[in-house]
Amino acid sequence: MSHPKKEQTLIIIKPDGIQRTLIGEIIKRYERTGLKLIALKMLIAKTETIRKHYTIDPEWIIKVGEKSILSYEKKGLKAPYSDPEKVGNKVLKNLQGYMTSGPIILMVWEGNQAVGIVRKITGGTEPLVSDVGTIRGDFTVDSYQIADTDDRPIRNLIHASGTVDEAQKEIALWFLKEELLNYRLIQEQILYDVNMDGVKE
Ligand code: GDP
Numbered sequence: 001m002s003h004p005k006k007e008q009t010l011i012i013i014k015p016d017g018i019q020r021t022l023i024g025e026i027i028k029r030y031e032r033t034g035l036k037l038i039a040l041k042m043l044i045a046k047t048e049t050i051r052k053h054y055t056i057d058p059e060w061i062i063k064v065g066e067k068s069i070l071s072y073e074k075k076g077l078k079a080p081y082s083d084p085e086k087v088g089n090k091v092l093k094n095l096q097g098y099m100t101s102g103p104i105i106l107m108v109w110e111g112n113q114a115v116g117i118v119r120k121i122t123g124g125t126e127p128l129v130s131d132v133g134t135i136r137g138d139f140t141v142d143s144y145q146i147a148d149t150d151d152r153p154i155r156n157l158i159h160a161s162g163t164v165d166e167a168q169k170e171i172a173l174w175f176l177k178e179e180l181l182n183y184r185l186i187q188e189q190i191l192y193d194v195n196m197d198g199v200k201e
C-alpha cells in the first residue's frame with residue numbers, strides 16, 4: 001500500500017461552476033488545505049463518458065434514488081416518486097445533458113485523506129442543506145424540489161469522488177497515467193515530515 005499522503009481524488013467543476021465564474025474561488029478552497037494539485041484539464045465532455053463516469057459504481061443508480069427519496073422524508077415531505085431505480089435512471093439521463101452543456105474542469109488532488117477532505121469542503125449533494133462554509137453551501141441555492149419540479153439534475157457546482165475506490169476508477173477514466181504529475185511541494189515538509197526538519201537555521 002502506498003503512503004497515506006499519496007491518496008488521490010477527482011474533482012470536476014461542473015458547467016454551472018464555470019458559468020458562475022467560480023473557478024478561482026473553488027480551486028482556492030481546495031488549495032489552501034495543503035492538498036496538492038497533480039493534474040488539471042478543461043474540456044467539453046462527451047455524453048458517453050459522463051454515462052461511464054456515473055455508472056463506474058453499478059450500485060450508484062439505486063443509491064442516488066434512495067438518497068433522493070430520503071431527502072424528502074427528512075423534511076417531512078413525501079417524495080414525488082417511490083422506485084429508487086427509476087429515479088436513479090432519470091437522474092443519470094438528466095446528468096448527461098447537464099454535464100455536457102458546457103466546458104468542465106477536471107482535477108486530481110493528492111494528500112492525506114484527499115477523498116474525505118475534498119468531500120467535506122465540497123458539502124452535501126443538495127445545496128439547500130449543505131453545511132455553511134462548504135462550496136455547495138456558500139455559492140448556490142438549488143434543492144431536490146426545484147430540480148425535480150423542472151425535471152433536471154441538481155446544480156451543485158462540483159463533482160467530488162465519494163470513496164478511494166471510486167476515485168481511482170474515475171481518475172483512470174479521465175486521465176492517462178502520465179498526466180498525473182509526480183512532484184513535491186515544499187510545504188509537504190511541514191505537513192508530513194516526521195521531525196519538521198530544516199525549519200531552524
Ligand atoms: P454527489 O456525490 O454529492 O455529487 O451526489 P450523487 O453521486 O448522489 O449524484 C450525482 C449528481 O446527480 C449530484 O451531484 C446531482 O447533481 C445529481 N442528483 C443526484 N441525485 C439527484 C436527485 O434525486 N434529483 C436530481 N434532480 N438530481 C440529483
Ligand code: MG
Nearest residue numbers: 159160161162
Ligand atoms: Mg457521487
